[in-house]
Amino acid sequence: MGDIARGRRNDEPMVEEGALLWKPTDEVVRDSKIARYREWLGRSEDDYPHLWRWSVEHPEEFWSSIWEYFQVIGERGDGPVITGTMPGAEWFPHARINYAANALARAAEAPEKTAVVFRNESGLRRTLTNAQLLEEVARVRAGLARLGVGVGDRVVAYLPNIPEALIAFLATASLGAVWSSCSPDFGAPSVIDRFSQIEPKVLIAVDGYRYGGKAFDRTATVRDIAAKLPTLRATVWVPYLADPAAPGRPATEHAGTGAAGGEVLDWHALRGGAEPGAAEPVVFEQVPFGHPLWVLYSSGTTGLPKPIVHGHGGIVLEHLKSLSFHQDLGPQDVFFWYTTTGWMMWNYLIGGLLVGATIVLYDGSATEPDTGALWRLAAEEGVTYFGTGAPYIMACQKAGLRPAGLERLRGIGSTGSPLPPEGFAWVYSAVKPDVQLGSFSGGTDVCTGFVGHVPLLPIRAGVITCRCMGAPVEAFDPEGRPVTGEVGELVLTGPMPSMPVMFWNDPSGERYRASYFAEYPGVWRHGDWIKIMPDGGCVIYGRSDSTLNRGGVRMGTSEFYRVVERFEEIADSLVIDTGALGREGRLLLFVTMAPGHTLTEEFAARLRRTLRSELSPRHVPDEIREVPGIPRTLSGKKLEVPVRKILQGTPVEQAANPDALANPEVLTHFIPEKPVEG
16 A cells, blocks of 8 residues: 555646646535534635635634634633734733643543554554543643643753654643744754743753664753753653654663753653553643743744744634634544644644644654655555645655555645645646645744635645635735735735744844834735735745846746756756845856756756746846755755855855754855855
8 A cells, every 4th residue: 555656757848827726526615614614604605705805804703703613622701802903912811721721622522532643764653542642641741740840931842753742742731831842853052042042941852863764863962952951950851762662661871961951850750650540630721812832933044043932822723723724624634744843834733633633743754765755654544634845745746756545635735835836736647636735835933824725715736725714914015005916025914813922032022023014014024925816816936035136027936946946857956146126136046966967058058948938038047056955944945045145245154054954064065256246
C-alpha cells in the first residue's frame, strides 16, 4: 500500500492560472461543516461571498456564534464580544476559558478512540488513545506543579514533533502557564535569543534526534541553553535519541549535568513513574480570554526574534472556525501536517484535537528515504487531510511522483509559500482527481490563514479560493484604497481574535504597533502582495518588501520562481532586484543546479528566452549566477531581503542572523567583490 510510481517529467507547458480543476458536488456541499453551520445560522440561502461579507461586517455576531455553535467550554460572560479598535481591540473581556480543556473535551466522550499517531523516519510508530493522552497530560501537569509551575509561568521546550511535546504543551496550558518551543535543529544561540526573552521556569529538552538518516546528539547544546537561562528552576530531559520507542523510561545518565538549569530530572520522573492510573484528574485553570497561551517567534533573520503572544480564547475560536469550516475536519478525520515544533503549523496541527480529529505527528525528513516518504505515511495511516509546504509539492511534481493508496484522502493543504498553478495541476493529475486542494496563506503573527479554501467553492489552478471567514482581508493600493483585480498590499481592516494579545516585554505596545500599523493607521499591514479577484479568489505574489520593480511595474517574486523552478536542471533559485525607490537597479538571478547539471551559457540563454516569452522582457535578469545553495530560514522561507542587503554591501553578520537559518554557510557566496549599485 502507498507505493509511489514515477513518470518521466518532460518540459511541461505552464498551466493557465485560473483553470478549473475541481468543483463541489451537491453531496460535498451538503455534508460540509460550513454548510451545517450556515443552516444553523438560518442563512442557508447565502452563497459563500455573502456569508464571508456578513462575518467581517458583523464580527460581534459572527464570533459570538462560533462560541455558541461549537459549545466552547468556558464562561462566556455577559459583557460585549469586543471593545476598542485595532490595535487595542479586546475580545470577550469578561470570559474565562482554557485551551487544554477544549482540546481534551472529547476524551471522556470516546476514551478508546485514537487521539494521536506518531511516526518517525526510522519507522517507529506509537499511538495514544484519548484516555491515554488525558492520563499523560494529568501526570505531566502534576509534575510541572511539583516544580512550582503556575499561572503565567513559562515552560519552554527543545523538542522534535513527538508525543511528549504535545503532552507537555497541554499540561502547561491546563495550568494557565505559558508555552514556547523550538525544534532541536535550532542552534543554541537561536534558542537562547528566543527563550531568554520570556524568562522560563522549566526547560524540557531532548537528548538528540534523527534526520535524513543521521543521528544528532544535542546534549551539549541543551547544557549550553540551560546555562544561559538563569531563571530556570528545572531542566527535564527526554531521552529520545537513546530510546525513541519509550522515552518515558529512566535516563539517569542525564542526572547531575551541572548546576545550570536548576534541578535536573528526566521525563520518567516528571510524569511520576510508571504506575498506570496513578495520576489525579486534570484540573483546568480558567483564565481570561486573552491570557497568554503560547509565545511564537518571528524568523529573527535580521534581528532579535519578535516574541508573539497569542491568547487562549483567540486561538480556540480561530482554530475551531478554520479547521472546521475551511479544512472541513471533524471526529472522523485523520489530520496530518508536515511540520516541526519551531513552526506555527505545529500549533495549528495540534488544534485538530479541538474538532475531535486524530492527529498524526511525524518527526524526520520529508524525503527520507526518498521524496515519496510522506505520501506512503499518509496511505499507511489512512490520512484524510494531508498538509505540507508548497516546496514539497513542487519537489514531488519535479520528481514525477504518482502516489498511490490514498483512498481515504479528501483534502490537501499547502502553505509556507505560494503554490504555482503547476503544483495544483500535479495534485489533480498525479495524486487524486477528487481531492480538495487548499492553498492557504497567513502567518505566525495570527497562527492561522487569512485566505484559503472552503468546500462550497471550486478550485482553480494557482488561485486561493477565498478570504477566510472572519478575516477582513483587502488589497490596498499605494494610497491606501481597496482595489480589486490589481496587486496590492495585503491588509486587514478589522481585528481577529487570534491577533497577538501583545509582544512579550513590550509593555507600551510600541513594537507591536510598529510591526503592523505604521503604514496605515488602524489597519493591519501584513507584508504580502495579494490580488483579490472579482469572484473573491486570491493570488499571493510574495513579500511586498522583496518586490521586483522593473520599468515602473511592480512584480511579485512568486511568478518568477514559477517559471525558473519548472526547469528540471534547477533545484532552487533566488531573484533579487537591487534597485531602490525611484531608481532602477539590476535584476540578479541566483540558481542552484540539480545534481548532474551545471550552469552553461546555452542553458542561461534558454532560461532568459523562457522568462521573456512566458513573463515579459522586464523579467529577464541582468545576470545569472550559480550558487551551491539558496539561503532559507528554519521554516523554509527564502531570504530575499537579507541577500539584497548583502549585495549592497551590508556585512553578512548584520544582514542575517545565521542561527535563524537552515543553511547559513551559503550566505558567503552572495558577498560581492564590490557592492552592487542600483
